[in-house]
Amino acid sequence: MTPTATKTKAAPRKLEPHQTPILARDLLTPEDHRELLNQLYLARYFDVRLIKEKKRGRLRGTLYSSHNQEAVLVGSLYGLEPTDWISPIHRDMPAFFLKDAKNGWRNPERIGMSIEEVCSQVWCKVTSPGRARDNWSHIGSKAKRIIHSTSMLAGTIPVAAGVAYANRLDGGNDVVLTYNGEGSTAQGIFHEAINFAAVHKLPVVTIVENNQWAYGTPLELSSPNKDVADRAKGYSIPGLVADGQDVLDVYDKVMQAVEHARAGNGPSIVECKTFRAYGHGDHDDDRAARYRTKEDVESGRSRDPIAICKIHLVNKGYLTKAEAKKYMAENKHATQTSDEDFPPDVVSYMSKGIEFALASPPPPAEEGAMWVFREEN
Amino acid sequence: MAATLDPVTTKTNYLNALKSAIDEEMGRNPDMICLGEDIGILGGAFGVTEGLQAKYGTHRVMDMPISEAAIVGVSCGAALGGKTVMAEMQFIDFISCGFDQIVNMTATYHYRTAGEVNIPMVIRGPAGGYGGGALYHSQMNEAWFANSPGLKIVCPSTPSDAKGLMISALRDPNPVLFYEIKELYRKREIEEELNAGDDAIVPLGKARIAREGADVTLVTYGQNVWHCLEAADNLAKEGYSAEVIDIRTLVPLDEETIIASLQKTNRLVVVNEAPMTCGFAGEILARMTTKAFRYLDAPPARVTRLDTPVPWVKPLELHVLPSVEKITETALQTIRF
Structure with a gap:
């Protein structure tokens, strides 16, 4: 930090034992804050890199961009215990490697997926956690405590409740975080599952990424x-609203729900208000440009989570203005960004994942008929 | 001959056979839980789980809201979390409310995780017609699930099979749909003495020859087993001996037992109370037509429900369901082809 770049800020507030923090963020260190920004860069870079790879025709299937929604993922995952469970859906690809990322992105012991595993999935390789049997975000890991989703939205919430229930029977208090869009809230299973979780006060936190558009429906x-x-x-449980563009606000609200859940008080819904940057999937980009007005899209994307995080960090004195301007990934269309807009560590992390995936073989064809049933107990 | 105990006191009905299997497995497996509507306080609409909550606690025998999709999804999650789960559908007809969670979430879990995850879970419930239950308390909808890879499907017709197959289902590492025939639950005529311990186990995927015969093979399961046995009596009066095969497990299907029978009888009639089109009877016919064609001396036939729902009042219901008369008549046509 160059001393001239910004006025000196006080050291982060240290709470005395008798003091209760007003917000969860008050207990975050400067390093935590900088890590949050780095994770936002990482999520953004993963997305823009895949968008570019997809445009070059190098990837199969549909890419559901999380561009402009990264603060929801980073802010909600950062405060979890490593042993907590999550269930990401289609727009949450970065969640797979962001889970427990604060214990070291490259730490093989952390309870989250490596970038190599996630890239292997995207590139349809046998080294994917699901050996590339279902597409894109439909991966998970019992060992890494990530519930595997299907394409049926809100469908993982009852599974999350079941995981939480089993864990309670075993004496645990692991929290399960489920991700859903605002469109998912219209599903019957959304109601059934949260109703059940509320009856039994299960530690299930339902994140609703309200990006204003369920495919083509506002x-x-x-x-x-x-x-x-x-x-x-309707379930007599907390319903919190977070600014989904502000990683610290997401962190605060999700931590409030997580602590509520872990203390045995039951589930919550945390709505994170955000905006979908592009089409529903990359196949929908052109049509989305027609069914959404240019003004709405510009307004919805005007509050880039990376820019907002930087403002916090500069205001707190954890980042100089010069440092804040060094990597300008914010407020750019994916195709306008270059590797220079991201910290080198972010670029190398992702590049290594891609290299690993490219060097890995596809699954052998005969695996298509395997694992319909478990043969042995 | 020495005096024996009154045999009535040692015989068990179909419902109590199921209950004893669930009870024994709950006792044996501390990681097993039961979920369903009214299964705890009430003990189940039919009483299959009566007494289990008092014995094992509300945390292991849990009354669920009227939410079949959540019952299945929560069971799937609990299985993911290391539990063995018995999930009751109060009537198997209600299973349609949980359809997505069964066929997309649960059935595919092992497949899409390349074997990392398996879901030990039994979804069981009362099924079948002939009882005046009308459209939504009479269904045999097993074909929906036979068409969904990843699910085993079981349907016992006797108390000893009910117990033995339930134990196997609850020990199976895969999701199993267990069709209980509610008209057989308390049927006195079929009560029988049950084996204890491991001797009670009936493996999945093995058919049972319910009656041996040489002139025609009647392949069936569930309540229709008893109809076929009656039809076999009728055929005997006509001078023909019918072999009755109770497949007991639809998925996986014991094709060998059926083929071996056809080698002997050369004639096949499949009986099933589900609707004809895309019903499981059609699947058996298709497989035997391709795999045992050389043994067949007559076109294989099927007796099924008409392609209708199950109506309420008795004359209508019996009109659309397979009857002993229809089975007998079809078998005679096949024999005399």
Whole structure:
């Protein structure tokens, strides 16, 4: 930090034992704050790199970009215990490697996926955790405590409740975080599962990434609630609304729900208000440009989570203005970014994952008929 | 001959056979739990789980909200979390409310994780017609699930098979759909003495020859086994001996036992109370037509429900379901072809 770049800030507030923090972020260190920014860069870089690879025709299937929604993932995952469970869905690919990432991105012991595993999945290689049997985000790992999703939205919430219930029977209090879009809140299983979790006060936190669009359907045609978190009232559980562009606000609200859950008080819904940067999937980019107005898209993307995080860090004195300007990934379309817009460590982490995937073989064809049933106990 | 105990006191009905299997497995496997509507306080709509909550606690025998999809999804999650789960559908008809969680979430879990995860889970419930249950309490909808890879499907017709197959299902590492025939639950005529311990186990995927015969093979399962046995009596009066095969497990299907029978009888009639089109009877016919064609001396036939729902009042219901008369008549046509 260059002393001239910004006025000297006080050291982070240290709470005395008798003091109760007002916000979860108050207990984060400067290193934590900088790590949050780095993870935002990482999530963004993963996405823009894949968008570019996809445009070059190097990837199969549909890419559901998480561009502009990274703060929801980074902010919600950062405060979890390594042994907590998550269930990401299609727009949450970075969650697989961000889980427990604060214990070291490259740490093989951490309870999250390596970038090599995630890239192997994207490139359809046998080294994918699911040996590339189902596409893109439909991976998971019992060992890494990531529930495998299907394409049926909200479908992992009851599974999350079941995992939480089994864990409670075993004497644990692991929290299970499920990811859903605002469109998922209209599913019957959303109701059934949260109702059940609320009856039994299970530690299930339902994140609703409200990006305003369920494929081609706007929020007002999916939900009568302006805040979909209001659905929580029907279950007598907390319904929190977070600014999904602000990683610290997401962190605060999710931690509030997580601590509530871990203390045995039951589930919560945390709505993170955000905006989908592109089409539903990359196949939808052109049409999305027509069914959404240019003004709405510009307005929805005007609050880039990386830029907002930088403002926090500069204001707190954890980053100089000069440092903040060094890597300018924010406020750019994916195709406008270059590797120079990201910290070298972020670029090398992802590049290593891609290299590993490219060097790995595809699964042998005969595996298509395998693992329908488990033969032995 | 020495005096024996009154045999009635040692015989068990189909329902109690199921209960004893679940009870024994709950006792044997501390990681097993039961979920379902009204299974705890009430003991189940039919009483299959009566007494289990008092014995094993509310945390292991749990009353669920009227949420079949959540029952299945939560069971799947609990299995992912290391439990063995018995999930009850109050009527098997209600299973349609949990369809997605069964066929997309649970059935595919092992497949899509390349074997990392397996889901030891039994979804069981009362099934079948002939009882005046009308459209939504009479279904045999097993074909929906036979068409969904990753699910085993079981349907016993006797108390000893009910117990033996339930034990196997609860010890199987895969999701198993268990069709219980509610008309057989308390049927006195079929009560029988049950084996204890491991001798009670009936493996999945093995058919049972319910009656030996030489002139025609009647392949069936569930309640229709008893109809076929009656039809076999009728055929005997006509001078023909029918072999009755109770497949007991639909998935996996014991094809060998059926083929071996056809080598002997050369004639096949499949009987099943589900609707005809894309029903499991059609699957058996298709497989035997391709795999045992050389043994067949007559076109194989099937007796199924008409392609209708199951109506309420008795004359209508019996009109659409397979009857002893229809089975007898079809078998005679096949024999005399």
